[in-house]
Amino acid sequence: MSEPDPATGVEASPLAAAFADGPAFVPYLVAGDPDVESSKAYLEALDRGGADVLELGLPFSEPIAEGPTIQSAIVRALEAGMTVERYFEFVEALDVDAGALETDAARELLREVARFPAAIEAAADDLEPHTIATFTREFADAYNAFYRECPVVTAETEALRDARLAVVAAAKHTMSNALDVLGVEAPESM
Secondary structure: OOOEOOOOOOEOOHHHHHOOOOOOOOOEEEOOOOOHHHHHHHHHHHHHOOOOOOEEEOOOOOOOOOOHHHHHHHHHHHHOOOOHHHHHHHHHHOOOOOHHHOOHHHHHHHHHHHHHHHHHHHHHHHOOOHHHHHHHHHHHHHHHHHHHHOOOOOOOOHHHHHHHHHHHHHHHHHHHHHHHHHOOOOOOOO
């Protein structure tokens, strides 16, 4: 555990602590690429090999922002049968703290994050761009429910706070991408 910040009394997150003394090794893998068993073996090997933090991608996130390497990994994971439900089962089997997923609101928000690529594809296929505006409103509703039910900064534990911050980061990227598709600039703050 890190020492609390004297000004705030808040301990640094594990991610911040990993970078406290300089660069950190933070590998990123897409869950299910090339298959579930290999993903698990890779993650365990990276953990044993000294990774400071492991970043495990949900193979539905940020379809616009990802480059060709990650897009290919996402396709392989999906072709291997990775689904949102299987992702959660995979994470739980890794003995990872999935405390952010303890509430229906958190799970619903992550389902909305995962639904974004399909919403984009359907809007393009059906020539109905207005459906992205509808998705964005529904996504905002899901985020608001999460915000009401799941305190982030004042979460009961540091691990729960960090897990919920990861959910917030995924939501931020999804909302930013949705607004970008609509041609709307995301505000810096509210």
